[in-house]
Amino acid sequence: MRSPSHSKGHWQFGGRTMGHAMNRAARLVILIAATAGTVFLRSSAAPGELALSPIFGVGIPPDYRHWELVGVAHETGLDELRGIVGNAAAIEAYRAGTLPFPDGAILVKLAWKHVQSTEFEPAFVPGPATTVQVMVKDSKRYSSTGGWGFGRFIDGRPVDEAQHQTCFGCHAAGVKQHDFVFTRLAP
């Protein structure tokens, strides 16, 4: 990265030092990014409390309910319906078939009790929400777990450390060859 003193004095326009202006702009961007990061991390926490997963420090992304659908799943044992959504970086990688997923890709799995419709018996619909699970790609920060940070939340609160110790093992056992991600883009 260009050091501040190095960039100063480059791009001179009418006596104004563009390098200097760029520096200030860069600093502003960093400040905004840092602030946004704080909002992201604190989004689902009660006032004064952080809702980050143990081990990984992953939070619930504030805007995930607006993300695109990747696929759905049903697990009989837990009697759950699930929807998996991805942010723009994840969806782009899915469409392009890019593996591994790029840094910044985030996948969120929402789960609900599988309940019979009261309005049409043969149909099963989402009941109460059970968990929200998050995988965030950061290949440096999470290099020991395939580049993924994990978070599992019930009512917006992270579950305990023991549960977080199981995430990577199962994903690695099942889908190591698919960058540790089970869900494929539903046609």
Ligand code: HEC
């Ligand atoms: C025993 C195996 C197992 C464990 C343990 C597990 N997962 Fe998964 N996970 C799955 C399967 C299978 C799917 C595919 C969708 C489904 O069936 O719900 C999945 C899907 C996901 C997804 C959607 C992306 C993908 O890979 O399809 C996320 C996010 C996720 N899991 C997070 C977690 C987190 C966080 C933990 C730990 C708290 C965890 N998982 C533990 C098996 C597991």
